[in-house]
Amino acid sequence: MSPRANLNRERVLLTALELADAHGYDHLTLAGVAAALGIRLPSLYNHVDGLPGLRRDIALWGTRQLADELRRAAVGRAGSDAIVHVARAYRTFAHQHPGAYTASLQHPSPEDVQLNAAAGEVFDVVAAVLRPYNLQGDDLIHAMRGLRSVMHGFVTLEHVGGFGMSVDREASFERLLAIYLHGLESSNTGNHLAKLP
């Protein structure tokens, strides 16, 4: 009757990802995953460490995927061009995988080596793309926080339906990026003179 459904942790994860992206991360249930896989709920525990474990797996996948796509967007570009492309990739990922994106936001427990490593990769891409601006010490941190705030804020307000008016959202995003980059450059003119390549 149950001819060994041939599951593994990865197939469970992929199914959970689909559900989380489709119905929202908060509405992800083990019951839903089990139903989608055609097995009973407790059988999931053979592959996944309960709901917290599944959520962690989604977070890890999402964070790695985000880092990957940001890196891909940045490669071969520099300066504001790189930042704009990274920001677009960030937004695209958040739209294509709202569930995984939401999962990736929960800050990892300090013991979770893999998840912290993945988060570090995202961090590194953003840091790398801001490097040409020659920001010193805390200024780099401020700039990274600012850029992440801009990207995350826009994307989540979009996702939550916070932008009611029927005005082109791409245009709003591009405008916001332009404004942030312009402000970043002029706030930094002194350092900017000492440029590199």
Add this chain to the structure above:
Amino acid sequence: MSPRANLNRERVLLTALELADAHGYDHLTLAGVAAALGIRLPSLYNHVDGLPGLRRDIALWGTRQLADELRRAAVGRAGSDAIVHVARAYRTFAHQHPGAYTASLQHPSPEDVQLNAAAGEVFDVVAAVLRPYNLQGDDLIHAMRGLRSVMHGFVTLEHVGGFGMSVDREASFERLLAIYLHGLESSNTGNHLAKLP
């Protein structure tokens, strides 16, 4: 044994607010509220329309409160000064009432007149504070979306623990505001000179 606990919808709301702010909006449960009030769970249904109703009440309170504090911060100020003060009030509110702030983000159903009105008040304050910039048509919408993204993005990343490094967060926020405002002003120099159409 149960000498009529003297409850009403407002006292239930206040208790729920405390719990949501203390333990997070997602962890708010009717069971927790009932326990805090010293009554049994089903008795709550005399005051509140289930968990969805309670959440809506929190959202309404939060949105009204936010509108109120933003208005208070803006009064008597103009230009970038007003914007900075509104942004600080936004951040302060989100910190003091993380639960209510989270609740206020869910976009109201179209039939909910009160909640839509409150959301409109927030909208109006942000619009008012950007008025001196003489933004035409869609440009005002773009600017409002940008400002809300900046404020919301920073505040939620803070709340989720997204800013790991031990660098002063106030400073990061002020820096971000300055950058955004600088970019906004210079992106708009043309219009700024030609004051009215």
Add this chain to the structure above:
DNA sequence: TTGACAAAGCTAACATGGTTAGTTTATAGT
């Protein structure tokens, strides 16, 4: 080929949370 073992599925049982129905009781107004 077969038999033992581990893994993967299952059922059963329990906890917590939300919800509804129906009952009792406190209190306010007549």
Add this chain to the structure above:
DNA sequence: ACTATAAACTAACCATGTTAGCTTTGTCAA
């Protein structure tokens, strides 16, 4: 003092998550 209403209660049900323990299946070695 009496009654009507509103506020509390108990009981019951459903969904989800979790654990324990049983059964089946697939594989690998004797």
